[in-house]
Amino acid sequence: MSQRIRVTELYKTLLHLGKDWPKGYDFFRKRLHGAFMKNKDEKDPEKIEKMIAHGQYIIKELETLYMLKKYRTLKRRYYKDQ
């Protein structure tokens, strides 16, 4: 798959994850857009590769963050004495 397609896919995946962001989708979308626009002129394939890898890392972090947030909320609500 071309790097270009992978970057747009990464952006779409991150946007999707942003829907659950605690401070709201708009907040997340603006930051995300800014982060991608900041590097829009990058031409070096190796550097782009590193950025994609970083994006993948952020995806994993977000998934873990949401999972933990949900688990903790439930634990607080239903398992008070433990």
Added chain:
Amino acid sequence: MARVLVGVKRVIDYAVKIRVKPDKTGVLTEGVKHSMNPFDEIAVEEAAQDVLRTALAMGVDKGIHVEVSGSDYETLQPIHVSKILAKIAQNEKADLVIVGKQAIDDDSNQTAQMTAAVLDWPQATYASKIEKGDKGITVLREVDGGLETIQCKLPAVVSADLRLNEPRYATLPNIMKAKKKPIQKLTPKDLGVDVTPRIQIVSVEDPPTRQAGVILPDVDALVGKLKEGGHI
């Protein structure tokens, strides 16, 4: 291949601040974010893992949407849901029914138990570990003050507790793929289930707000206040 039926409920998202309707008949649901009941996510994950382990399929294969109209939904109770689930379990020839132990909106915690009763199947509620054996399943249950291990024959009804597994996040590509999977639409009437309400909601109220504290100038004033309140 074991056929697993998983019950899933749509509830107000866990992160939303719940507001009571001004007429006290329920809570506001319009325009509020909804998502899958977290305990049901755990049930789905367990079913998916079971299927994955046997390498027969990936994820859930088929969805059945039981449509309930707005007014019926407000008075829909576990007794109705369990009759619906029992009927589907029989129609689909399920070997195992897994549901979340309770939904985070009404916290009834009755559906699994009632479904097992309607089907006359064994039940393993509050599961925190499920293992498949030759004769059936071994389930570790979360009970008051500890854990209990039970064995039961299949078919059975299991309800998932919080620590059964860690549900995976539904990724965007998987959601797109899932759109191609079949969803069968049914109504309670199709299944021959009567959803007439058995209970009446008298009033829904906000939990009491914490009362403001007072700052006292010295210990004597505090002792005076405590005596006044009858605490000492």
